Amino acid sequence: MTRPIGYFVHHQGRGHAERCAAVINALPDSQPVTVFCAKPDIFPAFTRPVELITLPSLFEPTGAEDIHDTTTAPDTVHCAPLGWPGIRQAMAQLVSWFASANPVLMICDVSAEVAQLARLCSVPHVKVLQHGRRNDPGHQAAYDGAVGLLCPGARALAQPDWPARHMVKTHFAGGLGVEVKRPDAATRAAARAQLGIGPDQQLMVVMSGGGGTGFASAPFGIAARAMPETAFITIGRMARDWHATEPANLQHHGWVKNAAEYLAAADMVVASTGNTTCHQILAAETPWLAVPEWRYFDEQIEKAQALARAGAAHHLAHFPSSVEAWRTAIGTTIDAHDPALQRALVNENAASETAQWLAGLADQLLFEPSNEIGDLHDVVHPIRA
Numbered sequence: 001m002t003r004p005i006g007y008f009v010h011h012q013g014r015g016h017a018e019r020c021a022a023v024i025n026a027l028p029d030s031q032p033v034t035v036f037c038a039k040p041d042i043f044p045a046f047t048r049p050v051e052l053i054t055l056p057s058l059f060e061p062t063g064a065e066d067i068h069d070t071t072t073a074p075d076t077v078h079c080a081p082l083g084w085p086g087i088r089q090a091m092a093q094l095v096s097w098f099a100s101a102n103p104v105l106m107i108c109d110v111s112a113e114v115a116q117l118a119r120l121c122s123v124p125h126v127k128v129l130q131h132g133r134r135n136d137p138g139h140q141a142a143y144d145g146a147v148g149l150l151c152p153g154a155r156a157l158a159q160p161d162w163p164a165r166h167m168v169k170t171h172f173a174g175g176l177g178v179e180v181k182r183p184d185a186a187t188r189a190a191a192r193a194q195l196g197i198g199p200d201q202q203l204m205v206v207m208s209g210g211g212g213t214g215f216a217s218a219p220f221g222i223a224a225r226a227m228p229e230t231a232f233i234t235i236g237r238m239a240r241d242w243h244a245t246e247p248a249n250l251q252h253h254g255w256v257k258n259a260a261e262y263l264a265a266a267d268m269v270v271a272s273t274g275n276t277t278c279h280q281i282l283a284a285e286t287p288w289l290a291v292p293e294w295r296y297f298d299e300q301i302e303k304a305q306a307l308a309r310a311g312a313a314h315h316l317a318h319f320p321s322s323v324e325a326w327r328t329a330i331g332t333t334i335d336a337h338d339p340a341l342q343r344a345l346v347n348e349n350a351a352s353e354t355a356q357w358l359a360g361l362a363d364q365l366l367f368e369p370s371n372e373i374g375d376l377h378d379v380v381h382p383i384r385a
Helices: 015-026 085-101 112-120 137-144 185-195 218-226 259-265 275-284 296-309 323-335 339-343 350-365 373-379
Strands: 005-009 033-037 051-054 105-109 125-128 148-151 170-172 203-208 231-236 250-252 268-271 288-290
Touching (some): 005 015, 005 085, 015 033, 015 105, 015 275, 015 350, 033 085, 085 112, 105 112, 105 350, 112 137, 185 259, 203 259, 203 275, 218 231, 218 250, 218 323, 231 259, 268 323, 288 323
Parallel strands (some): 005 033, 005 105, 105 125, 148 170, 203 231, 203 268, 231 250, 268 288
């Protein structure tokens, strides 16, 4: 029987779950897969058999914590507080599964602690490589200990500071987890008709992701006043400001299930740089003003800078705060737009190619037992004190 693959999924936002489902659905049904996550309801549909195990959250206290932690965590971990029964239970479930299932691979998306746990339990792991300033010992230990790194982005978006030792074992998968079919005039016309947008109406879509608290609404009231003949629609989580005065050409549609339709209809999009958001916009080939939200390790800041270097978006560190500044930003975004550069950063075959890469890794890791001592010396690492 084929040895199973494990997959740990962080439950903040939806990008981790979406790319997990895309990869697993591309694997053959004969490959057993077990997914571990604290929130199993965040996953899109699996199209093949999957074992889904709910773990206690590694990041949220429950009130059952039983030790007053006055220690300073070492730099090799990110979230390892003392006295959390939930963490003990989650790690025990993982270790128990390692021992009983004998997995060939453990994919970690993402937790430096889970990645290092797999390594300590003698389980080969694949670590998802994200943007950000991740030169700390915790991230580096997880990357160095991995048999492979999976980057849910195109090679052209690699950060200049990513070391060569990591790049040689990285598989790049731009567009992973997102529908990235090329748009056409019929798609745009249908999207506009569905949303009630006239064919000649200028439309700006503001897209606020689900991984944080969302954008504040006040800047977009100024943007809408800067271009009164243009329709502004926001989708996603939006924090309304009591002091904001919003004109009639600004509408808030909240969380929607058809974000791709809004992007197909838009003449320009303003959005942060979460993974799913990025790939949806790149696939839509829409002019993009990218303004990062706060994330740990400056993840979105580094992603926005990478997109700007690749010519796929106009990047600003923060939203314009005046009518004049908004007009300049919008004009620059539209003038600099190159849909071909955006299209080059997504791959319609990202999921299937990732599945093939994982299968190749598994094949490289497995070997037939041998009675020849010399053969074993080639594959067994020497014991170090």
